[in-house]
Amino acid sequence: MKLHIPNSAFLGNIEPFISSFDLSDQEKLEITSNEKWISVHPMVLSMLLSLGLSVGKKNVSFGELKAKSRPYLERMGLFKELGVDSGISIVEHEPSGRFIPLSRISDSEELTHFISEMVPLLHTDAEHSEPIKYVISELVRNVFEHSESSHGAIICAQFYKKSNRIAIGVADAGIGIKESIDVSHNPKNDMEAIRLALTPGVTGKTSRSGGTEFNAGAGLFFIKSIAKVNRDFFVMYSGSSLYKLLKTPQNKKIKLFPDPFSDRCTKREHLPYWKGTVVGMDISLDQHQDFDHLLDLIRNVYFEDIKKRKKEKIWRPRFV
Amino acid sequence: MNVVKILEKTGSFAENKDVARDIRQKEILPILEQGKTVTLDFVGVESTTQSFIHALISDILRKKGPGILERLLFKNCNETVQKLIKIVVVYMQETK
Numbered sequence: 001m002k003l004h005i006p007n008s009a010f011l012g013n014i015e016p017f018i019s020s021f022d023l024s025d026q027e028k029l030e031i032t033s034n035e036k037w038i039s040v041h042p043m044v045l046s047m048l049l050s051l052g053l054s055v056g057k058k059n060v061s062f063g064e065l066k067a068k069s070r071p072y073l074e075r076m077g078l079f080k081e082l083g084v085d086s087g088i089s090i091v092e093h094e095p096s097g098r099f100i101p102l103s104r105i106s107d108s109e110e111l112t113h114f115i116s117e118m119v120p121l122l123h124t125d126a127e128h129s130e131p132i133k134y135v136i137s138e139l140v141r142n143v144f145e146h147s148e149s150s151h152g153a154i155i156c157a158q159f160y161k162k163s164n165r166i167a168i169g170v171a172d173a174g175i176g177i178k179e180s181i182d183v184s185h186n187p188k189n190d191m192e193a194i195r196l197a198l199t200p201g202v203t204g205k206t207s208r209s210g211g212t213e214f215n216a217g218a219g220l221f222f223i224k225s226i227a228k229v230n231r232d233f234f235v236m237y238s239g240s241s242l243y244k245l246l247k248t249p250q251n252k253k254i255k256l257f258p259d260p261f262s263d264r265c266t267k268r269e270h271l272p273y274w275k276g277t278v279v280g281m282d283i284s285l286d287q288h289q290d291f292d293h294l295l296d297l298i299r300n301v302y303f304e305d306i307k308k309r310k311k312e313k314i315w316r317p318r319f320v
Numbered sequence: 321m322n323v324v325k326i327l328e329k330t331g332s333f334a335e336n337k338d339v340a341r342d343i344r345q346k347e348i349l350p351i352l353e354q355g356k357t358v359t360l361d362f363v364g365v366e367s368t369t370q371s372f373i374h375a376l377i378s379d380i381l382r383k384k385g386p387g388i389l390e391r392l393l394f395k396n397c398n399e400t401v402q403k404l405i406k407i408v409v410v411y412m413q414e415t416k
Contacts, residue, residue, distance in 0.1 A: 219371050314410065
């Protein structure tokens with residue numbers, strides 16, 4: 001496989017980076033990069049590490065890194081995690097408030113620990129950290145429960161001071177959404193599988209609406225909704241398909257849809273085949289909407305019609 | 321009074337679904353099976369996830385019906401936790 005780290009690859013322009021993958025030789029990974037400057041979304045770094053671990057550290061090679069910004073890759077832990085001596089010496093900065101380096105999370109206990117360790121690094125107040133913790137918990141647990149990835153979930157995040165935004169990337173090299181969801185549904189292709197995965201009430205664990213005792217089939221819908229309410233990008237790439245929720249313009253009222261294709265989005269098919277699933281997401285802190293407000297919106301879109309359809313009493317929880 | 325304190329098992333961010341399942345199976349259900357009332361006390365829990373609440377209570381609602389909410393009570397829930405519980409409760413009635 002050959003992969004080129006471009007000058008720029010963020011969620012708004014991620015497609016050229018993905019389209020450029022050469023997946024012809026699955027036994028090794030050759031990474032090259034832009035000679036002048038590298039500036040990439042954490043999703044890209046998570047993908048790089050995930051691919052590297054899949055082929056085996058000894059089968060990863062880097063072309064000469066010339067970009068001035070190459071220490072960034074060192075700082076984010078890419079070379080360390082891949083066991084490569086980059087020859088780059090950096091002055092270690094305290095990551096607090098700026099980034100979460102590449103991390104591999106393999107089980108539930110590790111995730112709980114990771115989240116508790118991560119919060120101080122984000123240096124945000126409780127209100128801002130809430131959706132971030134939520135997103136990471138749900139995305140990583142999805143990897144554990146659905147991906148069958150032997151390397152667990154690969155995650156990293158970056159805070160961009162100028163745009164006051166946190167970018168998160170989570171990747172796995174598991175079975176991918178289509179194979180996972182094929183057990184209980186029958187999507188005709190990867191894009192339909194992504195569509196189902198983002199639809200509330202659908203889970204790969206059962207064909208029954210509402211999910212199982214352990215999986216509601218609502219986690220990804222919540223996450224996409226967080227991005228939508230905050231007018232941010234959300235990208236999901238699995239198999240040969242990529243779904244991208246586009247930013248909602250400021251002059252448009254936010255409306256959540258159960259069907260992700262009803263959102264303002266782009267859909268790309270016939271891309272190089274990613275064996276597994278990758279999610280990229282931005283959370284703009286300037287645009288940040290109160291998490292409780294998001295829950296109100298979700299409840300409205302999610303369940304409003306129950307009143308229309310149900311004639312019997314709707315039971316409500318009792319708070320004492 | 322049968323009170324299950326969530327914080328001591330989950331920390332302030334209740335997100336571990338394995339823990340939720342354990343609480344349901346080992347603590348909540350045995351009390352309900354005796355015909356008694358159980359109160360889930362969320363004091364100190366600052367936030368949670370829909371998945372955690374689902375793993376905690378959905379199977380109870382599905383198997384025993386929503387009427388069980390007469391004996392399954394929630395205490396010291398902040399606004400976020402309350403909203404997530406409400407979402408899961410309504411969701412389970414929609415999809416039963």
